[in-house]
Amino acid sequence: MGRFEDRVVVVTGAARGIGYACAQRFAEEGGRVAVLDLDDTAAKDAAAQLPGSGHLGIGTDVSASASVDEAVGRVVTELGGLHVLMNNAGITRDNLLFKMSEAEWDQVVDVHLKGAFLMSQAAQKHFVEQRYGKIVNVSSTSALGNRGQANYSAAKMGIQGFTRTLAIELGPYGVNVNAIAPGFIATEMTDQTAARLGLEPDEFRRLNAEANPVRRVGMPEDIAATAAFLASDEGSYITGQTLYVDGGGKL
Structure with missing residues (x-):
């Protein structure tokens, strides 16, 4: 039996990259997954590709309250509940x-x-009413500062403070709230960063691999494995934490 049997999981920004890898992992472990993405077609296509059945793709603008309320309402109605939320949706506008x-x-x-x-x-x-829930937020090592990313760094550090505060507020109701701070992960987003810097994606990945102790870049599956643990009942005594998944960073 998978760790997410009889669980409904929402992953935002899940049509590709880290979000899709996490949605796939939750589905592989028995969860019914709602793929939320700004692109409605991409969300539906991604949900259709997940292993198992009973998944849902919904076009959602997470920055608009009406869109969010509609999406969460559909998830609860169509999938029969809500147990895990992974806040992964993100964009970059570097300068x-x-x-x-x-x-x-x-x-x-x-x-x-x-x-x-x-x-x-x-x-x-829904979590408070049922006295059970898991929230996994996605921060970044850029929360510690990164040239050209004042907006992104500020938002990602904000996620860490938000995570600790929710852990305090929601812990008495059986809700765990944690964050993951990925280092360099090989995705379309980091390939776009390479292009902005005038580098080929493979070269950019090689340079980042050489900069950490494990001598490789991260893959979306690395974040998915971490998210699955934090969202499972095995992680029920962990809350308010930000786990850096970065190959050791610059130790």
């Missing part, structure tokens, strides 16, 4: 501070931080 526009700041903070707030607020109503 140095003196070049960064107000729109670039707002877009990144709204998707990452406001999105996690709105999704968690909608989910906690």
Whole structure:
């Protein structure tokens, strides 16, 4: 029996990359998964590709409360409940501070931080009522600062404070709240960063692999394995934590 049998799991930004790998892992372990993504077609296609049955794809703007409420309502009605929320949706709009526009700041903070707030607020109503729930937020090693990412870094560090606060507020109701801070993960997003820096993706990955103790880059499956543990009952005594999954970083 999988760890997520009889569990309904929502993963935001799950049509590709880390989000899809996490959705796939939850499905492999028996969960009924709702794939939420801004692109409705991509969300539905991703849900259809997951192993098992009973999954759902929903086009959702996590930065808009009406869209979030509609999506969570559909999940509860169509999948029969809600037990795990993974706030993964994210975008980058990199720029140095003196070049960064107000729109670039707002877009990144709204998707990452406001999105996690709105999704968690909608989910906690169900978690508190049933006195059970798991929230896994996605932060980043960039929370510690990264050139050209003032917006992204601020949002990702905000996620860590948000995680600890929710753990305090929701812990008495049987809800665990944790965060994962990935290091370099080989995805379309990091390939786009390579292009912005004038590097080929393979070269960019090689350079990042050489910079950490394990001498490899992370893969989406590394984050999926971590998320599955934190969202399982095996992790029930862990809350308010941010786990850095970065190959040792710059130890």
